[in-house]
Amino acid sequence: MKLVSWNVNGLRACVNKGFNDYFKETGADIFCIQETKLQEGQISLELDEEYNQYWNHALKKGYSGTAVFTKIKPLSVRYGLEEDHEEEGRVITLEFDTFYLVNVYTPNARRDLSRLDFRLEWEDRFRSYLLDLDTRKPVIICGDLNVAHQEIDLKNPKSNRNNSGFTLEERDKMTQLLDAGFIDSFRHFSPDTTDAYTWWSYMPKVRERNVGWRIDYFLVSARLASSLIDAGIDCEVMGSDHCPVVLNITE
Structure with missing residues (x-):
C-alpha cells in the first residue's frame, strides 16, 4: 500500500504547478494534503x-484545510479532534479495517511565538x-x-534555536509523542541521513541550495x-514550498 502526504500551500495554485501530474504518477492508494486554502x-x-x-475546510477563507483521497473506502470518517468540523480544518481521521489514518496540519506557533x-496545548490534546x-x-x-x-x-539548527518550529517546547512534544509508542518512519529507515528536508523558505535560492527543514512526516x-517497506521524500517535486513524503507499507 502506498501513501503520500503533501502540504500543497494552496491547492488551486499547486494544481497550476503540476499537482495533477504528480498525483497520477504516484498512483497512491491514499493521498493526503494539507493547507488546501479553499x-x-x-x-x-x-x-x-x-x-x-x-x-x-477551515471556516476562515484561504486558510488551513486538509483533504484525503483514497482508493480504499473507509469504515468511518471523523473531522477534528473533540468535535466534527473544528474551525481550522486541521484533522481528518479515516478508519480502515486494520488501522486508523490521521491526516493533520499542526498549528504554527507563529514567528513571534x-x-x-x-x-x-493542542499537542497534548492531539497526543491523547x-x-x-x-x-x-x-x-x-x-x-x-x-x-x-x-x-x-x-x-541551520544553531541559528534557529528558539524559532517557531524548532523551540525546545515543540521538539519536546514530538519526543513525547514518539515515546508514547510511535515511529518516525523516515528515521526508521534513514537514521543518519542528512540534508533530507521537506520545506524551504521562498527566499531566493534557498531551495536551490537545499537550506531546508524536515517538518512533514x-x-x-x-x-x-514490521509492516513498513520504505519511507521517502520526493524532494524534487515542485509546486509548493513543501515537497511530498511517501510511505510504503504491507497491506
Whole structure:
C-alpha cells in the first residue's frame, strides 16, 4: 500500500504547478494534503473515479484545510479532534479495517511565538486523541507537523534555536509523542541521513541550495514496524514550498 502526504500551500495554485501530474504518477492508494486554502466548491479535481474524497475546510477563507483521497473506502470518517468540523480544518481521521489514518496540519506557533501556548496545548490534546485511537487499532499519522524534531532535521539548527518550529517546547512534544509508542518512519529507515528536508523558505535560492527543514512526516504505531517497506521524500517535486513524503507499507 502506498501513501503520500503533501502540504500543497494552496491547492488551486499547486494544481497550476503540476499537482495533477504528480498525483497520477504516484498512483497512491491514499493521498493526503494539507493547507488546501479553499472552501467547498472552489475547486473540482480531475481525479480517477476510484478515489473517494474527504475534505475538512477551515471556516476562515484561504486558510488551513486538509483533504484525503483514497482508493480504499473507509469504515468511518471523523473531522477534528473533540468535535466534527473544528474551525481550522486541521484533522481528518479515516478508519480502515486494520488501522486508523490521521491526516493533520499542526498549528504554527507563529514567528513571534504568540501562538506557542495554544500550540503546546493542542499537542497534548492531539497526543491523547492518537493514544485513544491506538488502543483500538494501529495508527498512521501523516502531515505537516510544523516541527523539526532533531538538529539533523534542519540545515541551520544553531541559528534557529528558539524559532517557531524548532523551540525546545515543540521538539519536546514530538519526543513525547514518539515515546508514547510511535515511529518516525523516515528515521526508521534513514537514521543518519542528512540534508533530507521537506520545506524551504521562498527566499531566493534557498531551495536551490537545499537550506531546508524536515517538518512533514509519516508516523506509525510502533507495532506496525514490521509492516513498513520504505519511507521517502520526493524532494524534487515542485509546486509548493513543501515537497511530498511517501510511505510504503504491507497491506
